[in-house]
Amino acid sequence: MKVAIAGAGIGGLSAAWALRKAGVAVTVFDQGPIPNPLATSHDEHRITRHIYPGLDGYGQLMPDAFRAYDTLWQDLGQRHFGPRPMVHVSRGEVSYFPAAEAEMNALGIPIRPLPLDGLAAMIPVLETSGIREAFEVGGTGVLFAARTITALAAWLAENGADLRPHSRVTDVDPDSATVTVDGRRDSFDAVIVAAGAWVSDLVPQTSQRLVPSRQLVLYLEPPQDMASAWAQAPIIIDMGSGSYGAYVLPPCNGTRLKIGDHRFTRTGHGSDDRTPTAADIAPVREALTGTLRGSDRYRIIEEKVCYYTVSANERFVSEPLGKSGWLLSACSGHGFKLGPLMGLGVADALTGKRAAEDVSRWAAGLGGL
Numbered sequence: 001m002k003v004a005i006a007g008a009g010i011g012g013l014s015a016a017w018a019l020r021k022a023g024v025a026v027t028v029f030d031q032g033p034i035p036n037p038l039a040t041s042h043d044e045h046r047i048t049r050h051i052y053p054g055l056d057g058y059g060q061l062m063p064d065a066f067r068a069y070d071t072l073w074q075d076l077g078q079r080h081f082g083p084r085p086m087v088h089v090s091r092g093e094v095s096y097f098p099a100a101e102a103e104m105n106a107l108g109i110p111i112r113p114l115p116l117d118g119l120a121a122m123i124p125v126l127e128t129s130g131i132r133e134a135f136e137v138g139g140t141g142v143l144f145a146a147r148t149i150t151a152l153a154a155w156l157a158e159n160g161a162d163l164r165p166h167s168r169v170t171d172v173d174p175d176s177a178t179v180t181v182d183g184r185r186d187s188f189d190a191v192i193v194a195a196g197a198w199v200s201d202l203v204p205q206t207s208q209r210l211v212p213s214r215q216l217v218l219y220l221e222p223p224q225d226m227a228s229a230w231a232q233a234p235i236i237i238d239m240g241s242g243s244y245g246a247y248v249l250p251p252c253n254g255t256r257l258k259i260g261d262h263r264f265t266r267t268g269h270g271s272d273d274r275t276p277t278a279a280d281i282a283p284v285r286e287a288l289t290g291t292l293r294g295s296d297r298y299r300i301i302e303e304k305v306c307y308y309t310v311s312a313n314e315r316f317v318s319e320p321l322g323k324s325g326w327l328l329s330a331c332s333g334h335g336f337k338l339g340p341l342m343g344l345g346v347a348d349a350l351t352g353k354r355a356a357e358d359v360s361r362w363a364a365g366l367g368g369l
């Protein structure tokens with residue numbers, strides 16, 4: 001069996017990894033280098049966690065997602081993961097703890113409420129004014145994303161995959177499993193489209209369903225007197241009072257301090273100019289001021305524009321496309337942590353190990369292994 005994959009982000013590379021392990025011949029095309037710095041997957045880090053507020057079904061997938069990464073680290077001979085606790089705070093009326101506690105208890109993951117009067121001493125980097133609820137949860141950590149996809153691409157090259165950088169796919173025919181690159185049409189037995197924020201260029205019928213969302217993250221240099229506090233700091237999720245949804249990754253293992261805001265813009269295209277605009281920066285600045293104590297003392301060292309692909313319900317799309325195609329699209333902020341697991345799912349579907357409709361339901365967090 002010969003499979004073509006359009007897109008060499010964590011989705012396409014993970015599918016290629018899983019297929020190679022199943023003995024399938026794979027050709028991976030990317031419009032840029034492999035890995036591509038413009039891919040959503042190409043950033044210093046991504047958060048992984050078991051806790052999944054508000055998206056039923058995905059918490060149950062997380063133990064398998066962690067196991068899939070363990071298998072990947074074994075294959076790569078390198079572990080691009082740093083365990084780190086997470087603290088979740090909120091400043092509004094909504095209480096997130098009861099649902100989170102029930103979810104974590106079901107998975108056997110530690111979770112504990114944090115006393116608000118001890119919070120400033122425990123996490124000196126955090127702006128504590130207005131916090132109404134805080135809890136710490138385990139089973140979380142940092143995936144070093146760019147290092148992971150770089151190592152994965154190297155593993156694929158060493159393990160017989162045909163990697164085609166600078167090969168933009170201009171047309172996919174999922175019925176005949178043909179792929180056109182540089183005016184040349186090649187035939188395969190199956191074709192996977194894992195084109196991230198560019199997916200609707202290749203599968204136009206997804207344009208309403210899978211929407212690119214331009215987002216900005218800030219890389220920061222903390223004041224020197226905060227360095228030791230940051231060395232101990234957890235990953236921080238700050239729901240604000242509902243006005244923003246900040247996530248903060250502490251500097252670790254040679255990566256930089258980063259803050260982003262989870263509010264989607266649902267605008268743009270992956271190939272748009274990525275020079276940050278005032279509109280890109282404003283929401284993250286608001287999140288920064290709200291979340292970190294003494295935020296004006298931090299030096300902004302990079303304002304980075306990147307793209308999510310967003311669906312209305314934030315659930316993964318992993319489904320058959322035509323007679324011989326497969327569409328794999330991470331939706332919103334959970335594509336990296338689930339990448340290898342989703343790759344294994346696609347390989348199972350294409351090799352007939354699992355029924356396609358079961359894989360699609362499972363990937364959407366709707367059960368059915």
Ligand SMILES: Cc1cc2nc3c(=O)[nH]c(=O)nc-3n(C[C@H](O)[C@H](O)[C@H](O)COP(=O)(O)OP(=O)(O)OC[C@H]3O[C@@H](n4cnc5c(N)ncnc54)[C@H](O)[C@@H]3O)c2cc1C
Pocket residue numbers: 006007008009010011012029030031032036038039040041042045046047048167168169170194195196197198199201202215216217260306307308328329330331332333334335336337338
């Ligand atoms: C700011 C931000 C924060 C995030 N935080 C987290 C997090 O904390 N945890 C988490 O799990 N996830 C997070 N995510 C989501 C996660 O990074 C993505 O879901 C995931 O990386 C998407 O991977 P992908 O392979 O689908 O897409 P991509 O990584 O974008 O890969 C798609 C590839 O397809 C290529 N391509 C496109 N069109 C063509 C074509 N026609 N021909 C050839 N190649 C093509 C592109 O060049 C690209 O390399 C975050 C995303 C963003 C933007």
